[in-house]
């Protein structure tokens with residue numbers, strides 16, 4: 304059956320049919336503890352009752368409305384999402400379906416903002432080495448990892464990369480005569496869970512504000528509560544001009560959003576951008592449940608507590624194969640001295656699902672609803688495997 308799929312993924316030999324809470328079951332009735340949440344997507348776990356109810360009820364009501372008209376549930380979702388991102392200065396949203404599509408929208412906003420104000424030539428977008436921004440030609444161009452740049456050129460022009468953490472290099476790269484925007488993940492996901500230094504983010508925000516370069520946060524993996532604040536950028540106390548969200552925002556239903564603030568909310572005009580499925584009522588109904596749940600201070604505090612607990616347990620092992628433990632909230636990367644993939648496979652065989660990032664980093668993105676008991680179980684398995 305796998306021969307039917309184009310050969311894009313290195314898939315493990317397990318077929319899931321059902322999920323409940325932090326657990327998944329395969330076709331043979333085996334159970335697995337989920338420390339991946341579908342790569343930060345199933346943030347409320349599997350079969351979360353309010354989410355199931357909202358999606359089912361919406362499916363029975365109406366499940367697509369074209370962009371010729373309006374949808375009550377998309378409007379309610381947009382209102383709640385913009386309110387959730389208002390502390391970061393966000394005022395309006397464009398609804399799409401995936402992370403890459405959201406970042407494409409952000410790049411278009413940066414280009415147009417600059418073009419309208421300064422004319423052509425100021426079209427460059429700076430991104431970070433090690434970043435991941437998506438798989439379309441433009442978002443691949445934005446992705447600061449060589450391995451993604453083979454075979455698919457020519458790419459969209461105008462992206463340049465800076466080493467994360469190097470404030471001088473950033474200062475030089477953010478040339479106000481040629482650069483429209485800076486796109487960055489406050490906590491890099493695919494490259495191994497790398498939170499940016501506060502001084503770096505603060506400097507980036509200052510350079511961008513002084514030079515009228517748009518500061519754009521890709522919070523597709525680190526947003527929606529993952530790090531213990533609704534937006535990961537909140538922890539740095541800076542206000543971006545654009546935020547992109549996707550993955551966990553609708554708890555498992557495809558979604559992607561671009562949010563804009565004072566400078567950017569009105570950059571797009573009628574006819575500038577669009578998306579057939581964007582604002583889909585099923586995704587919106589699901590997103591409302593995620594927003595209602597995740598935004599509660601008590602819920603966010605639990606994410607931080609559980610994340611700290613995982614890191615504490617990992618550190619307490621003093622394990623000779625663990626080199627470094629990083630992360631915020633329930634977004635944790637562990638550098639190990641051995642290859643990550645065999646650890647992944649051995650964990651799977653023991654009933655634990657984990658992710659890797661690169662060759663020597665384990666990545667944990669458990670659902671927010673994971674219990675202390677389940678954390679203990681998962682880490683016991685991992686300790687044995689290591």
Ligand SMILES: *Cc1c(COP(=O)(O)O)cnc(C)c1O
Pocket residue numbers: 400401402403404406435436437438488492493521522523524525549550
């Ligand atoms: C996953 C991811 C994307 C791409 O999202 P898709 O929905 O796969 O297009 C972009 N940026 C970051 C930070 C991501 O983690």
